[in-house]
Amino acid sequence: MALLEACSGDKMIWNEEKECMSQVDREKLQLERLQVIVKRAYENVPYYKKRLDEAGVKPEDIQTLKDIEKIPFTTKTDLREAYPFGMFAVPRREIVELHTSSGTTGKPTVSGYTKGDLEIWSECMARGLTMVGITEDDVIQNTHGYGLFTGGFGVHYGAQKIGATVIPISTGQTKRQMEIMQDFGTTVLIVTPSYGLYLAEEFADENIDMDDLDLKVIGFGAEGWTQEMREKLESKFHVPAYNIYGLTEIMGPGVGLECEAQDGLHIFEDHFYPEIIDPQTHETLPDGEKGELVLTTLTREGMPLLRFRTKDITRLKRGKCECGRTLVRIERITGRSDDMMKIRGVSIFPSQIEKALLKIDGLEPHYQIIVTRPGHLDELEIQVEASPELFSDEVKELVGITKKIEELVHSEIGLRVNVTLVEPRTLPRSKGKAVRVIDKREVDI
Numbered sequence: 001m002a003l004l005e006a007c008s009g010d011k012m013i014w015n016e017e018k019e020c021m022s023q024v025d026r027e028k029l030q031l032e033r034l035q036v037i038v039k040r041a042y043e044n045v046p047y048y049k050k051r052l053d054e055a056g057v058k059p060e061d062i063q064t065l066k067d068i069e070k071i072p073f074t075t076k077t078d079l080r081e082a083y084p085f086g087m088f089a090v091p092r093r094e095i096v097e098l099h100t101s102s103g104t105t106g107k108p109t110v111s112g113y114t115k116g117d118l119e120i121w122s123e124c125m126a127r128g129l130t131m132v133g134i135t136e137d138d139v140i141q142n143t144h145g146y147g148l149f150t151g152g153f154g155v156h157y158g159a160q161k162i163g164a165t166v167i168p169i170s171t172g173q174t175k176r177q178m179e180i181m182q183d184f185g186t187t188v189l190i191v192t193p194s195y196g197l198y199l200a201e202e203f204a205d206e207n208i209d210m211d212d213l214d215l216k217v218i219g220f221g222a223e224g225w226t227q228e229m230r231e232k233l234e235s236k237f238h239v240p241a242y243n244i245y246g247l248t249e250i251m252g253p254g255v256g257l258e259c260e261a262q263d264g265l266h267i268f269e270d271h272f273y274p275e276i277i278d279p280q281t282h283e284t285l286p287d288g289e290k291g292e293l294v295l296t297t298l299t300r301e302g303m304p305l306l307r308f309r310t311k312d313i314t315r316l317k318r319g320k321c322e323c324g325r326t327l328v329r330i331e332r333i334t335g336r337s338d339d340m341m342k343i344r345g346v347s348i349f350p351s352q353i354e355k356a357l358l359k360i361d362g363l364e365p366h367y368q369i370i371v372t373r374p375g376h377l378d379e380l381e382i383q384v385e386a387s388p389e390l391f392s393d394e395v396k397e398l399v400g401i402t403k404k405i406e407e408l409v410h411s412e413i414g415l416r417v418n419v420t421l422v423e424p425r426t427l428p429r430s431k432g433k434a435v436r437v438i439d440k441r442e443v444d445i
Helices: 023-044 046-055 065-070 076-081 115-131 151-162 174-183 193-205 227-237 350-357 395-413
Strands: 005-008 011-013 097-100 110-113 139-142 165-167 188-191 217-220 241-247 252-258 265-267 272-277 291-297 308-314 341-343 346-348 363-372 379-386 418-422 437-439
Touching: 011 115, 023 046, 023 065, 023 291, 065 272, 110 115, 115 151, 115 252, 139 151, 139 174, 151 165, 151 241, 151 252, 174 193, 188 193, 193 217, 193 227, 193 363, 217 227, 227 241, 227 350, 341 363, 346 350, 350 363, 350 379, 350 395, 379 395, 395 418
Parallel strands: 139 165, 139 188, 188 217, 217 241, 363 437, 379 418
Antiparallel strands: 005 011, 097 110, 241 252, 252 265, 272 291, 291 308, 341 346, 363 379
């Protein structure tokens, strides 16, 4: 197990050698690992042998990191077609753990792990938890789901690796969650942003002062968020909140995490090689340009993935962080290339609407976007909860707020929308990923 080491003043770093490498040394390591993983995939995964042969690429053609661009992309569709075990590079008996995606749009994608893969997963999450000051003295309440979903397991493995106490409570049981936070002295809460805000509502209803809790850090992930949403979480719980990034296909939570600087998520480049591409042209974009994140696993044994298209929209930031790490960072995910809505020819991400909504006092951070096509044109309605205080105001006050919201959303997305203020606690709450968009256009056609 790596030792905690100080790499930048009093900042603690789990693995200084890997997290603070020079760019030259890191690229050398990445190339060595890339060459090994491409050879491994080519020789052990029939899918990759077929795709690389079709592209006229052999493992020995990978002589530089730039040569990764010769390799075809892997998509979620490819993984579904290989269901269940067609992407494994080892015999099934060497796979010690299986996870899957939800499978809501067809067959789920399957992710298989060897013992070595689980060690890497634990290592990455140990690094990430240490980034925000979590140590063996902490009590981590993990509300992410356990089971076939990877959400709960990354945090669990990382927490155990650093020696922290884990409460594997999983999702739901809100009253029990609150009771345990108080009784067990929870210092770290792992939540989705939407469930965290719901939990904060319940504490407020019980007149429990957040300052009476032992909580010191929130780790959140598994759904989209805006800076305004983070600020809501922090203001309600009175502690800093840090983002955790990952995806089932690559590993699960722990591919990247924020440090205390909150200036992007550090990607563990010795295990995952990131690229940014234009999602339409598939052209590789230079650092600093926004596009779709593509990831290649450099050390995964059970299921190596080459150039996996994540669909997540972000950009890369290089340079030494104030925390002392030299790992590349990705900016907050601003949307997904597949959750973008096309409304009257305009591309819109739900995060743009959330950003506008959370600028207005008196609104609760609970909303739904409803897309319809009553005639030939798309219509966008936003239902958003008013605070109890605002909802008790006169009708003319509510009309004024509604108009203000419509103007702010219009300035953000360039389209006129209809806004409906609804009573507090009337929109559905989620104990997992929030459902923000209801697209009724296919039903209406």
